[in-house]
Structures are given as C-alpha cells and as structure tokens.
Amino acid sequence: MTEEKSKTADAASETTEAGAVAADSAAKATAAGGDSGAEEKAAPADGAPTGDEAAAEPDGAAKEDADGEAPQLDERRGIKMRVAVAVACIVVVAACAIATVVTTNFADYQKAVASYQRSAEALQERNEELDQAVASLQFLVNSGAQPLEPQLIADAQQLISEAKGAKDSVAPMPLTTDEIRTVTNKIRISGNYSQIIGRLNAAEDALEDSIALRELVVDPTASNVIERLRTVPHIIAAEAVTPENDPNGLLNQSEGYSSMVYFAYSLILQDKVYGDGVVGKGTSGGGSVEVYPTVELAEARNDYISQFDNTDLAPGYHEVVGSIVVRISDRLTPERQQKLADEVVEALTTLPDDEKE
Numbered sequence: 131m132t133e134e135k136s137k138t139a140d141a142a143s144e145t146t147e148a149g150a151v152a153a154d155s156a157a158k159a160t161a162a163g164g165d166s167g168a169e170e171k172a173a174p175a176d177g178a179p180t181g182d183e184a185a186a187e188p189d190g191a192a193k194e195d196a197d198g199e200a201p202q203l204d205e206r207r208g209i210k211m212r213v214a215v216a217v218a219c220i221v222v223v224a225a226c227a228i229a230t231v232v233t234t235n236f237a238d239y240q241k242a243v244a245s246y247q248r249s250a251e252a253l254q255e256r257n258e259e260l261d262q263a264v265a266s267l268q269f270l271v272n273s274g275a276q277p278l279e280p281q282l283i284a285d286a287q288q289l290i291s292e293a294k295g296a297k298d299s300v301a302p303m304p305l306t307t308d309e310i311r312t313v314t315n316k317i318r319i320s321g322n323y324s325q326i327i328g329r330l331n332a333a334e335d336a337l338e339d340s341i342a343l344r345e346l347v348v349d350p351t352a353s354n355v356i357e358r359l360r361t362v363p364h365i366i367a368a369e370a371v372t373p374e375n376d377p378n379g380l381l382n383q384s385e386g387y388s389s390m391v392y393f394a395y396s397l398i399l400q401d402k403v404y405g406d407g408v409v410g411k412g413t414s415g416g417g418s419v420e421v422y423p424t425v426e427l428a429e430a431r432n433d434y435i436s437q438f439d440n441t442d443l444a445p446g447y448h449e450v451v452g453s454i455v456v457r458i459s460d461r462l463t464p465e466r467q468q469k470l471a472d473e474v475v476e477a478l479t480t481l482p483d484d485e486k487e
Contacts, residue, residue, distance in 0.1 A: 256321035267337070276341065301317060347478055366394050367408045370389055387421055388422060393408065395417065413445070418457045422454070425453045428454060431455050432448060446461075447467035456478075
C-alpha cells in the first residue's frame with residue numbers, strides 16, 4: 131500500500147515534471163512565436179523601408195513637412211503683406227481724394243466769398259453815388275430858393291422819393307458756397323441807378339436854371355434889362371422911364387412896376403411914330419418891358435391889358451415872363467410880333483453860362 135502510494139507519488143511527480151517541461155516548452159514556443167510574429171508583423175512589404183529606415187522615416191517626413199510649410203507660410207505672409215499694402219494704398223488714395231475734395235471745396239468757397247465781397251463793395255459804391263445825387267437835389271430843394279417854375283420843386287421831391295425807393299441794399303452773405311454765388315449774382319445785377327441818377331441830375335440842373343432864371347426875370351434892374359435888350363437884332367435903342375417921364379405914372383407905385391424900359395425897333399419907321407424919343411414913342415416904336423416886384427402883379431397887369439385885345443385900342447402882343455410883362459408894337463405883323471417877342475424873352479432869360487457857350 132505504501133509502495134503503491136510511493137509509486138503513485140513518483141508517477142505524480144513525473145507527471146508534474148512533465149507538465150512543467152511541457153509548460154516550459156510552451157512558454158518558449160510562445161515566446162518564439164511572438165518574436166516571429168513580431169518579425170512578420172514588422173516586416174515591410176516589398177519595397178517598404180526596413181525597421182531602421184522606418185525608424186528614420188518620421189524625422190525625414192517631419193523635415194519634408196517643415197520644408198513644405200515654410201514656403202506656404204512665406205506665401206501667406208506675402209499675401210497678408212500685399213493685402214496690407216493694398217489697403218494702405220486705398221486708404222491713402224481715399225485720404226488724398228477726400229483732401230482734394232475738401233481743398234477744392236474750400237478753394238471754391240474762398241472764391242465765392244471774394245466774389246461776394248467785390249460785388250457787395252461795388253453795390254455799396256453805386257448806392258453812395260445814388261445817395262450823393264439824392265442829397266444834392268434835396269439840398270437845393272431845402273435851400274428855399276424859388277424857381278421860376280414852382281412845379282419843379284414838387285417834381286424834385288417826387289423824384290427824390292422814387293430814388294430812395296429804388297435803392298438796393300447789400301444782402302448778407304449766406305453760409306454755403308452755392309448760396310453765396312446765388313446772392314452774389316443778385317447783387318451784381320442790383321443797383322443799376324444810371325437812369326434814376328441821370329434824372330436826378332437833370333432835375334437838379336433844371337431847378338438850378340429855373341432858380342437862376344427867376345433871378346433874371348423877377349424884378350430885375352432896369353440896367354440889366356437894357357443890357358440884354360441890346361443883344362436882340364434890330365433893337366436900336368432902349369431907355370428906362372423916370373418918375374418925370376413915366377407916361378403911365380405907375381413907377382414904384384403900389385401895384386405898379388418897379389421899372390419900365392421902352393425900346394425902338396429898326397423895322398418900324400420911327401419917324402412915323404408919334405412922340406419924341408424912345409420913351410415918348412412908347413410901345414408903338416418897338417415895344418416895352420414892364421418889371422414888377424412880384425409875379426402876381428405882373429400877371430394882374432397882363433390880365434388888364436388883355437381886355438383891350440382885338441379892339442381899336444389893341445395893345446399888340448404881350449406875355450408874362452416871371453415878374454416881367456413883355457409888350458410888342460402892333461405896328462408889326464402878328465408873325466413879326468411873335469418873332470420879336472421870342473427874341474426878347476430869350477435875351478431876358480439867357481443864363482450867363484449859356485452866353486459863354
């Protein structure tokens with residue numbers, strides 16, 4: 131029994147040793163197979179790199195990738211640089227364009243302002259010229275000097291009012307260039323006072339002449355009348371009456387004349403006229419000039435003489451000039467009477483400046 135147990139134990143021991151050997155063999159086989167599989171697994175296909183080459187391949191690929199990425203990076207940088215330069219150029223061009231527009235607009239504005247100022251100054255000068263013409267005529271009207279034709283005063287005052295109403299003011303300068311140009315154009319065509327100034331000057335001249343004329347024909351002295359009558363063709367003599375030889379007795383009397391001058395006319399046969407001397411022959415020898423202190427008295431005298439027109443006592447042609455009554459002899463034809471009257475009136479009303487001309 132013990133022997134059988136011993137045999138059994140030996141057999142078990144042998145079996146154990148055989149299992150160990152088998153296990154050891156299996157382990158080695160497994161290790162060998164693993165190595166072989168690894169080698170087969172690691173073995174590359176035909177033409178593939180070996181293990182060393184495979185180990186070296188990542189470094190080469192990395193280098194190639196690095197070498198490939200470098201130009202791409204440079205290209206991207208170049209693109210970015212070109213884009214930046216293009217943007218910068220666009221900005222510069224835009225800035226230059228804006229600057230040009232701003233500069234141009236400002237230059238246009240300055241030109242518009244300068245043009246406005248010149249036009250405004252020109253209008254102001256024209257306004258001053260108008261003001262001077264108005265003031266000159268107004269001064270003459272206010273002087274109190276009376277013209278021979280009183281209506282000229284009223285006409286002058288009306289013209290002054292018209293001239294003041296025609297005056298154009300200088301419009302203020304607006305803000306924008308276009309508005310400045312519009313206002314400037316309006317100013318340029320404003321203030322055309324040539325016609326109204328011409329009328330003012332003409333009215334002043336007429337008023338001055340009428341005032342001077344009134345001085346000639348309103349109560350002039352006898353000597354002045356005689357001096358002027360001597361300039362009339364065919365008047366051969368002129369003489370003033372005195373209190374002693376005044377045929378009418380009106381010299382220096384109330385409502386009478388302040389002087390009376392008779393004149394002889396060569397176209398009338400003086401020896402056929404009754405009376406002695408120029409005063410003695412009276413109006414019949416040629417005519418007479420009766421001078422009154424006022425226009426009203428002269429007109430009243432002329433109205434009185436008119437009562438005898440177309441009668442046997444026909445006084446001949448007669449008319450009023452200022453405060454003078456001019457009378458022409460009825461011994462002349464009506465046409466000749468009118469002609470002589472016109473010549474006498476012209477001589478009496480010729481201003482000194484007209485004589486020089």
